[in-house]
Amino acid sequence: MTAAPMTPVTAAPPDVGRQGNYAGGVTRLVAFAADVGASWGLFTLGAAGVTFAISLVTGTKIDLNSRTGFAFLTLGALIVWEFIYFAYQWSLGGKTIGMALLGIRVVATEGDPVTPRQAVIRTLTLPLSFLLFGLGFIGILLNKDRHALHDRLAKTVVVYSWDARAARLRWLAKQEPTTRT
Amino acid sequence: MESWGDGPDPAAGRAVSPLPGSNRMEQLVEGIAERVVNLVLDAIDINAIVGQVDMDALLAKVDIDAIVSKVDVDGLIDRVDVEKIIDRVDVDKIVSRVDVDQIVERVDVEKIIERVDVQAIIERVDIDSLVEKTELGTIIAHSTSGVASEALDVVRAQAVGLDDFVARWVNRVLRKKTADWPVGPPKLVNPPVPVPSLPVEATR
Numbered sequence: 001m002t003a004a005p006m007t008p009v010t011a012a013p014p015d016v017g018r019q020g021n022y023a024g025g026v027t028r029l030v031a032f033a034a035d036v037g038a039s040w041g042l043f044t045l046g047a048a049g050v051t052f053a054i055s056l057v058t059g060t061k062i063d064l065n066s067r068t069g070f071a072f073l074t075l076g077a078l079i080v081w082e083f084i085y086f087a088y089q090w091s092l093g094g095k096t097i098g099m100a101l102l103g104i105r106v107v108a109t110e111g112d113p114v115t116p117r118q119a120v121i122r123t124l125t126l127p128l129s130f131l132l133f134g135l136g137f138i139g140i141l142l143n144k145d146r147h148a149l150h151d152r153l154a155k156t157v158v159v160y161s162w163d164a165r166a167a168r169l170r171w172l173a174k175q176e177p178t179t180r181t
Numbered sequence: 182m183e184s185w186g187d188g189p190d191p192a193a194g195r196a197v198s199p200l201p202g203s204n205r206m207e208q209l210v211e212g213i214a215e216r217v218v219n220l221v222l223d224a225i226d227i228n229a230i231v232g233q234v235d236m237d238a239l240l241a242k243v244d245i246d247a248i249v250s251k252v253d254v255d256g257l258i259d260r261v262d263v264e265k266i267i268d269r270v271d272v273d274k275i276v277s278r279v280d281v282d283q284i285v286e287r288v289d290v291e292k293i294i295e296r297v298d299v300q301a302i303i304e305r306v307d308i309d310s311l312v313e314k315t316e317l318g319t320i321i322a323h324s325t326s327g328v329a330s331e332a333l334d335v336v337r338a339q340a341v342g343l344d345d346f347v348a349r350w351v352n353r354v355l356r357k358k359t360a361d362w363p364v365g366p367p368k369l370v371n372p373p374v375p376v377p378s379l380p381v382e383a384t385r
Binding site: 026101160 | 308309334336337338340341343344345347351355357359363364365366367368369
């Protein structure tokens with residue numbers, strides 16, 4: 001009895017061609033986590049750059065944690081930066097860095113591109129969804145249009161924008177002719 | 182040897198004059214007449230006469246319609262061997278004399294394209310099959326894929342799978358019936374389909 005030759009088999013990606021469908025909670029959560037990491041990382045880099053530039057000009061080394069005033073200043077700058085990070089990117093193309101990575105975007109309730117006004121309202125009301133232990137986000141799981149609190153206030157929804165069909169084509173193209181199904 | 186008044190001469194094939202010498206006279210008269218006619222014809226300028234004829238007036242008097250109505254066009258066509266005519270036509274020679282560029286320049290390509298339903302054509306193409314059977318797949322693989330994009334596809338696919346899993350369990354626990362729930366915003370999941378405009382001739 002001879003063993004059959006082994007052929008490498010790559011697992012087929014799931015059928016997720018759902019462009020325009022409401023995005024689920026997991027994808028949105030991962031995208032938000034990526035955005036928090038990206039925005040904080042960029043802010044840290046920026047802050048480091050600013051302090052380095054100041055130390056070069058003044059000749060004194062600045063420690064942002066050394067004084068309370070600096071801490072408040074840093075916190076204020078962080079809030080302003082976060083507002084710019086989210087509002088600007090949402091108004092520009094409906095997606096942030098994290099959302100682009102996960103293949104989702106923000107659109108108006110009917111599916112139109114999000115307006116700058118909606119982007120600003122969404123950014124300002126996003127912290128409200130964190131209040132009361134994040135109950136503002138529960139709508140993503142329970143509502144039929146997966147509205148979070150800030151979505152409802154800004155009249156926006158989050159949809160998949162990932163071109164799963166293109167991903168499938170890339171996957172098909174990579175397969176050996178013998179393993180194609 | 183001449184005969185006199187003995188009736189027809191079978192050798193000559195003509196009537197024999199009843200008078201002696203009349204045959205010779207006839208020949209003489211014929212010769213004179215022929216000579217006179219020739220002289221008259223030489224003297225007449227046919228072109229000058231034709232030039233004096235008012236052709237327009239002449240044609241105006243002709244009823245062309247009456248002539249044409251008398252012609253059996255169907256019968257005429259039936260008698261024409263079209264196959265034979267076509268066989269004698271050198272199509273290559275005719276085509277070589279045609280200025281295709283000039284014809285193409287006169288064609289309104291935009292108008293033709295407007296009448297083509299490209300979307301319907303694309304929908305009939307099985308892209309998956311196309312990618313599998315042609316080198317297009319290799320081209321796509323070389324041009325768009327990379328380790329990063331592949332990893333991204335996997336992460337996104339896993340996230341979508343988890344979305345479904347979580348949503349399914351939440352709906353099951355809460356006993357929600359989601360069959361009639363919308364899958365997305367109306368303009369994205371049910372975009373208005375543009376109706377191709379029909380050509381004017383087709384709408385008549």
